[in-house]
Amino acid sequence: MDALNQTRVIEFAFLGLTENWVLEILFFVAFSITYVLTLLGNTLIIVTIVFTPRLHTPMYFFLSNLSFIDICHSSVTVPKMLEGLLLERKTISFDNCIAQLFFLHLFACAEIFLLTIMAYDRYGAICAPLHYPNVMNIRVCVQLVFALWLGAAVHSLVQTVLTIRLPYCGPNIIDSYFCDVPPVIKLACTDTYLTGMLIVSNSGTISLTCFLALVTSYTVILVSLRKQSAEGRRKALSTCSAHFMVVGFFFGPCIFLYTRADTSFSMDKVVSVFYTVVTPLLNPLIYTLRNEEVKSAIKHLRQKQVFS
Template sequence: MDELNHTTVTYFIFLGLTGNQALELALFVFFSTLYLLILAGNLLIMVTVACDRSLHTPMYFFLGNLSFIDICHSSVTVPKMLLDFLFPQKTISFHGCIAQLFFLHICACAEIFLLTIMAYDRYIAICYPLHYLSFMSLKVCTWLVGAVWVGATIHSLVQTVLAIQLPYCGPNVIDSFFCDVLPVLKLACTDTYFTEVLIVSNSGMISLVCFLALLLSYVVILVSLRRRTAEERRKALSTCAAHLFVVTLFLGPCLFLYTCPTTRSSTNKVVAIFYTLVTPVLNPVAYTLRNEEVKASIKKLKNRKKVISLWK
């Protein structure tokens, strides 16, 4: 704790995405639109799943939770980034930076764990359909989601403690548009090699293990589908394709950032934008455009609103 007393930095300065003010205004409009789409698309899925009893199944229970995590994940970084586009000086307090780092890792880790559980859910549904309801009861699903948040919180606490126990007494410029562990560690006025190894191992191992578990589950699913009818294969592959698309979009950038930590900052910024903005926008699209049940439920929800408005 003595090292904490040597921390004299009270705020950090973001370099942001670009130094061109005209380009920043254009990016503000573009990313504001994306953020509104994230909120609208994911809220629509959450409301649809909550209101339609036919969607009260484990798969859609997890999908609703994924939409909630996507909203939280993007909201940790995007509003601050949008605000910074409007000002030449992009600052964040030391404690605000640590808070952003903490909640960023909670949401990112929760999403990785939840995507893994969703793959397990599909594995049980396709390979053991007769035992599905007993294996994936509401109680089990609730416990799994609770475990997701507990595991994510533990991971985030480890990352945050490793970062905050270092002294920060020199430079305070972060070459990014938000606070993440690795860019912040570069500003510590002490040797951070061992800490960086621990952090990269922690985050990289979680991403890699979950990704391999996902791949293994889908290999088993594909093998089991050979004995099914063409219609069963089509339905299963449609659901699995959407999930695999989302997994690749999210876990790919995470694996890149934490298995290649020495890449150029400009590349890291592009990758970071991808998993904080692009993936949460595409998740609702991936799960609704290819899912007839969700589209039918959205239509029913619209018709219900029309009926209510007519009565009024």
Template sequence: MEENILFNQTTVVTYFRLRGLSVNQKVQIAMFTMFLVFYLLTLMGNILIVITIIYDRRLHTPMYFFLCNLSFIDVCHTTVTIPKMLIDTWFEDKLISFNACVTQMFFLHLFACTEIFLLTIMAYDRYVAICKPLQYMTIISWKVCVLLAVAIWTGGTIHSISLTSLTIKLPYCGPDEIDNFFCDVPQVIKLACTDTHIIEILIVSNSGLISVVCFVVLVVSYAVILVSLRQRISAGRRKALSTCAAHLTVVTLFLGHCIFIYSRPSTSLPEDKIVSVFFTAVTPLLNPIIYTLRNEDMKNALKKLMGRAEGKGKN
């Protein structure tokens, strides 16, 4: 009996089992089709935005520089989780190695945190463009853009390393089932064979605080912008409102997930998986739709790019 207890205490988990979204095979096949379409559209939409911005010199402005970064992050962010989930729909046992789980958590938080910082920078960019148009190119110069890009990627990396380090230092000796379709810090630390109360507080104070603070900054920025727009002529006001509305939609969807998941203790709720689907699959797909269908400059650039491609095809 004592030998069995000793064995159980020293057992090290090398694989985790992902519960996924459903155990029904028909439902899983339907989800495979749906998420495959979502993933392909996300890749095509965001990659097309990146190519269009690089190709069209008229879009070589700070606003589209940040938008290009956003599309790149969305491609990376959705690729961290969706391909693995698509493969798992065909297997009853959805296994992921400990190292692969840690890698997935690292890149998930890297891209998510970087996107949060980027959305905040984009709000500041719109604030300067609308409230201080004559000083815009001085305040948001190309040098500043590059420095801000380096800063947000550095901040995202530091955040991800800190959370991942806290997670891998914990002992894991069973259970091994993660109640989701990908590895995330709150679900993984619940499986640790030790008290994780302090770790949970650190996660809330890190990820939760970042999400809440950035959301407050964004709301304040848009409030100031809306007050400023009251003095504008109707045409300029409509264009500015359209841009801000698109940005605010993305912010609400993305930061809503982060606040919901990371601003509370690591307890599972039925809504967690639904929110996670929006976070990993839906929001990256909506970004290219929102930023192209509501943006005349992007639509004109896309038409120009398509026209050039058709011309080369005929030749």
């Protein structure tokens, strides 16, 4: 045990996305623009919802929370990745690596739970419209958001504790551009099979269970739309298709990355980029481009700002 403590890893080094400096510069420019647009797009949605009284409904309350989570989620990994693209030696201290890992899982799990809650919200609004105002009021919405953050914190703590309890005495090269549980535990100087299975069962169960709940909710919604009017069908399909696009973009990479034990594929980095960089930008684009109420509210706020 003393030997392990004496040789304990104090920092990790990332291999990054590529060793080609031209590609690194191109990636830096592209991901910098993507990150700025992510911050601006999600902030715009939050501000629009906060300052538009008619958008003070459960659906848009959850949407503003989704935008907040997307800002936090991308900010956990993208700034460090951008720094690494400019540096020859891409390192992170052990403590900062664990912190990055914790917050990555906190925000990712919070988004999974929130997307599930949003599906339940749409199910209530479309399939039980008479009971919806009583079932989904602002008090219930706040309680659900509190519960999802609590659940996400518990999940993230479990993942973090399972990771830091392992001894790390070298090597310290992470084949990625950020700290995540699977690539980090591979560096432990002990057998990690049981830990890996516990981690996969934790993340995998949450991802698959919530995804199946989402698919079930949207299936029931689609079946129930046969009883709706043509206008009601069009509006419901527009909203639900936007939600389901976000679900597909987020859950696909999650299930791909976190339902495997000690295996890795060459596509892992590409999937990780999509999951940490691209998806947080797609959410505001999907919800603004496909949602007439949000577009109308943004236009109204812009006019008020111009003429005030």
